[in-house]
Amino acid sequence: MFALLRQRPWIIALLIALLLLAWLLSGERLVARDDAAPDSPSSAPPAGLARVAVEWLEAQPMQREQVVQGQIEAWRRVELRAQVSARVQRLDQDKGQRVAEGQLLLSLSPDERPAQLARSEAEVRQRASDVRAAEQLRQRSLISANELLRLQSELAKARAELDSARLQMQYTAVRAPFAGIYDQRMVELGDFVQPGQALLTLVDIDQLKVSAQIAQQQVGQLQLGQTVRVVLLDGRELSGELHFIAAAADPGSRSFRIEVKVANPQGLRLAGASATLHIRTGEVPAHRLSPALLSLDAAGRQGVKWVDEQQRVVFSPVELLSVDSQGAWVSGLPQRLALITLGQGFVEPGQQVDSQPREAH
Known part of the structure; x- marks a missing residue:
């Protein structure tokens, strides 16, 4: 190798020139990096941020709306109970029928009540006659004032017993207190019933009410009379009116009961079903995100x-x-x-x- 270099010295000169060229080029790259370094962070965020x-x-303006789950109820529902001891003598109407106010629904046996009524009426007539005669005698000072007072007291007692006998007779006829649907019957013909025993139920579904619970943070946004949208489970919608807001919260849930009145002219059988109430409570600025x-x-x-x-x-x-x-x-x-x-x-x-x-x- 060394013999070759001694014979051809131009090779040594070529190697030295290549080394010098490589050293110069590496220096230019270092200078270029140093010059570019101050400009590179221009797009970077400030340190530590x-x-x-x-x-x-x-x-954007938006209608505030409260959405709560509610329960549909009949506008009125009453359970009629026996007020006297008697047998079920007649079933005057079938359950499921629409009945008018005052219509006879069920009859109980009168038993001894007509006789008691007749005795009470006779007793009142007798006592009234005694009082009239005593008043004439008193005007002539033929009886004392105390005697007249005693006879008047007996007349008042007889009249009270007559009123009671009449009520006992009225109680044997069970009538509708309002127009509605004869919904259920708990007794059958011939059953013996006692005072307080349930006989039948009557419901009024010409109007419905939807009850729900509102959180205490939201109840202040509601107003009586405002329109409420009622959405049924099958997607149908009804329009109602907020007609009741409880004055006090439920002690357990700390929420307030509300009731929405819904007209039901078609007599839809919805009482007992669930529904969703959409209650608008005013316009507010809102953001969508x-x-x-x-x-x-x-x-x-x-x-x-x-x-x-x-x-x-x-x-x-x-x-x-x-x-x-x-x-x-x-x-x-x-x-x-x-x-x-x-x-x-x-x-x-x-x-x-x-x-x-x-x-x-």
């Missing part, structure tokens, strides 16, 4: 994080108005805000960040 993505949202952007703060309040003008993170509690397949409507936020859509889980309220805004969808 987290970067988040934000979306600008603008509030993805439910995934909702989070909880240390106090357990539901809200969202956004960036203010000083590039600091703000947490605002919100009220969830409604949720559907397209997103959630919330209230309680500023009219316009930069909502954090990416990176909210890595920043805390009060923290300064580097935000990258983009137009709202």
